[in-house]
Amino acid sequence: MAVLKIKGGKKLSGEVNVQGSKNAILPMLAACILCKDFVRIRHCPKISDVYAMIHLLETLGCDVTWEDDAVVVDARTIQSAKLVEQQARVMRSSIILAGAMLGREGKIEISYPGGCSIGTRPINLHLKAFRKMNVQITETEENMICTTSRLTGEDIELDFPSVGATENVILAAVLADGMTTLRNAAREPEIVELCKFLRKMGASITGEGSERIVIKGVTSLHGADYQVMCDRIVLGTYIAAIAGAGGEADIKVNCVSQLGEVCKVYEQMGVTIEKTDSGLYVQSPGKLNKVDLIRTRPYPGFPTDMQSQTMAVLTKAQGTSIIIENLFEGRYKTVSELRKMGASITVEGRAAIIKGVKALTGANVEAKDLRGGAALIIAGCMAEGCTTIADIQYIERGYENIVDCYKKLNVNITLA
Ligand code: UD1
Secondary structure, three states: OOOEEEEOOOOEOOEEEOOEOHHHHHHHHHHHHHOOOEEEEEOOOOOHHHHHHHHHHHHHOOEEEEEOOEEEEEOOOOOOOEEOOHHHHHOHHHHHHHHHHHHHHOEEEEEOOOOOOOOOOOOHHHHHHHHHOOOEEEEOOOEEEEEOOOOEOOEEEOOOOOHHHHHHHHHHHOOOEOEEEEEOOOOOHHHHHHHHHHHHOOOEEEOEOEOEEEEEOOOOOOOEEEEOOEOHHHHHHHHHHHHHHOEEEEEEOOOHHHOOOHHHHHHHHOOEEEEOOOEEEEEEOOOOEOOOEEEEOOOOOEOHHHHHHHHHHHOOOEOEEEEEOOOOOOOOOOHHHHHHOOOEEEEEOOEEEEEOOOOOEOOEEEOOOHHHHHHHHHHHHHOEOEEEEEOOHHHHOOOOOHHHHHHHOOOEEEEO
């Protein structure tokens, strides 16, 4: 198995581009099923989660081709409503195909979805909403069979603003009979992007980005050509790397306004973040201040997807910082790996207490999940000596061309 090797201790510099957004493209690929026409999505990241989603679309009978960085989906030829193989089980986002398939075919048989090992990740909110929209669900030990004679628009209030449940309701409601009003909806930028994309295909949706989204069912959607936005978590990861390792760099990106609380936290550490014509300029003083308390929350709060990377950065900050992880209970698995590099972190329930140390040292570590793996790359850049990261398949789920991107930032990194 390939590993990443990083020789740390060097300041970052240079210029890097930000890839297309993973969490936006996955539901958009699912949305392609809703239309019996060609859909072309540009700036599509070449990452393993995207390949896995394409494989699922092909399993259903879609024809999917690449044209440089664009993916073209022809969903005219869907033949199956069954996704019960390994690929559906290992990928959390496979559940997003349920809403789209119910809209398109009125049925789907699907395995319970998997994903990163970051927590239990239930789907009760998705199923509760589907049931309200006239979907009958039969659950077996491994699979779920969802069928409907006619999806109906309804008033739905989510018990929690789940990103996936919000997307699934939107996807199911687009071709449903009547109007769906979704309350306590997630407000993440990726939801806004999905709605913009669906509108380009002819859907009638208003209110995305707020907690109340209204979807008026239409009879059909048509093909579209769309460029997916940049990945705000990849952007945040670069900010974290520059902050932690020191130095300065330009990041070319079009989603600067979507950083939510991330900028505030890094500015508290002493990092300069300035908007430029092409994106952001980031400068780190090297020695960083602690941050008293970071709580992960739904957007626009501090994203759980930036928690691990930020923890890595805080391992060398001056003083003690506290992180509270509110979304996923399994997201502290990287702590043991950071400790191997000399970090001082204790975990008490949802809280992680990070005491800044003078230096990290390179070590042999393992990626435990996607963002935890990204955190180890950052720690590797911050450490003296060589860090070897195993199990990089987790990192490849969400980061495109990771080696080339970090090389552009002056990092001594190789795939071995
Ligand atoms: C999405 C993102 C993921 C991000 C997360 C939170 C994608 C592909 N993934 O995941 O990167 O970390 O949002 O911003 O977009 N929950 C329930 N019941 C449900 C659904 C969710 O209890 O039916 C809980 C979860 O256990 C979790 C919380 O709600 O504690 C948030 O989950 P959710 O917003 O659904 O995350 P995902 O859509 O899985």
